[in-house]
Structure formats: structure tokens, C-alpha cells
Amino acid sequence: MSDIMLRKATAADQEIIRQMVRSEQLDPTALHWSHFMVAEAAGEIVGIGQIRPYPNCHELGSLVVKPAYRGQHVGHQLIEALLAEERDIVYLECASHNETYYARFGFMPIPWHAAPMPLKLKSLVGSFVARLVGRRLVTMKREPDSSRLGQP
Numbered sequence: 001m002s003d004i005m006l007r008k009a010t011a012a013d014q015e016i017i018r019q020m021v022r023s024e025q026l027d028p029t030a031l032h033w034s035h036f037m038v039a040e041a042a043g044e045i046v047g048i049g050q051i052r053p054y055p056n057c058h059e060l061g062s063l064v065v066k067p068a069y070r071g072q073h074v075g076h077q078l079i080e081a082l083l084a085e086e087r088d089i090v091y092l093e094c095a096s097h098n099e100t101y102y103a104r105f106g107f108m109p110i111p112w113h114a115a116p117m118p119l120k121l122k123s124l125v126g127s128f129v130a131r132l133v134g135r136r137l138v139t140m141k142r143e144p145d146s147s148r149l150g151q152p
Contacts, residue, residue, distance in 0.1 A: 004046070004074055006081050009036035016045050020064040027061060027122075036062070037081050039074045049078040051086060057116045060092040060142075079105055087144055091119050096136040107140035115139050 009017065014033045021028055030052050039047035047065040051058050060082060065074045083090065083105060094102060099109060113120060119139070 003041065004069075004072070004077060005040045006037055006077055007040065009033040009038045009048070013038055013045065013048075017048055017062070020045075020048050020066075021062050024064050026064065031062065037078055039065070039069075039078055041069065047074040047078055049075070049082055051082050051090065054116075054118055057119060058086060058088060058090050059119060060090050083142070089144060090142045091115055092140050092142075093119070093122065093137055094140065096138050099138050099140070102140055105142065107142045109138050110141045112139045115141070 011033055013036065014031075017033060017036055017038075018028070018031055021031055031050075035050040035052055036048055037050070038045045046069040047063075049063040050061055052061045060079065063075055063078060065078075090107075092102060092107060
């Protein structure tokens with residue numbers, strides 16, 4: 001396993017952030033570098049993640065780890081670093097097969113309609129699109145007092 005260094009993204013990282021999100025066909029909206037944390041190995045960005053701010057809530061999103069670095073806890077480190085700075089409820093939307101992964105960080109599934117706007121609308125649209133391609137999305141919520149951070 002390579003040594004992984006986490007840091008806040010800079011303006012110079014904007015294009016690689018966009019490329020990595022597009023490569024995984026994730027939500028391409030609100031991809032501003034200032035919301036991102038990046039993971040580097042030997043000077044190369046190998047993982048990204050953000051807390052996307054909305055007017056009345058925050059969403060963990062855009063988590064991407066390059067294939068060669070998957071299984072090396074890069075995503076885990078990014079999530080812990082991003083959540084460490086959060087003092088409010090954090091939401092996320094993920095494919096149903098990732099639900100148990102995010103549960104390790106204190107996220108619990110909620111009905112899509114229980115999410116605040118604009119996440120409620122995003123979840124509704126995302127679920128419709130996902131069903132067209134045979135996938136199911138789950139909306140999840142993490143309370144600020146969650147002490148389960150990173151537990152298996």
C-alpha cells in the first residue's frame with residue numbers, strides 16, 4: 001500500500017475532480033474544488049470526496065477512488081476526514097449495495113421524502129433515473145453525535 005496523504009483541494013485540482021466524477025458517472029453538479037478533500041500518493045491524486053453545501057443541509061458526495069487504490073482504505077480516510085469537520089446532520093445518496101459501507105460511518109437509511117429540500121427533489125429524480133437502468137438508490141442521514149465513525 002502506498003503512503004496516502006490527505007489535503008484540502010486547491011483551485012489547481014478542479015479539472016481532475018471533474019474528470020474523476022465523470023469517470024464514475026456521479027452527480028456532476030456543484031463540483032467546486034473548495035468543498036473537496038483529495039488523497040494523494042506519490043504526487044498523484046488517487047481519491048476525492050466532498051461535503052456539498054446546500055442552503056439548509058450538507059451532503060457527502062463525489063467519493064471516487066482510482067481503481068488501482070481501491071481496497072486500501074483511501075475512501076475510508078477521505079470520509080473520516082470530511083466528517084471530522086462536520087457538526088451538523090450530513091446526508092448522502094448511494095446505490096443500495098453501498099448502504100452497509102456508509103453505515104460504518106453512522107449513516108442510517110431514511111425515506112427520500114424525509115430529506116430536506118433540495119435533497120428531496122434530487123433523491124426523487126435520482127431514484128427515477130436509477131430505476132431506468134436497474135439500480136436502486138438509498139438516501140441516508142448521519143446525526144452529528146454519531147460516534148461510530150469508521151467502525152466495521
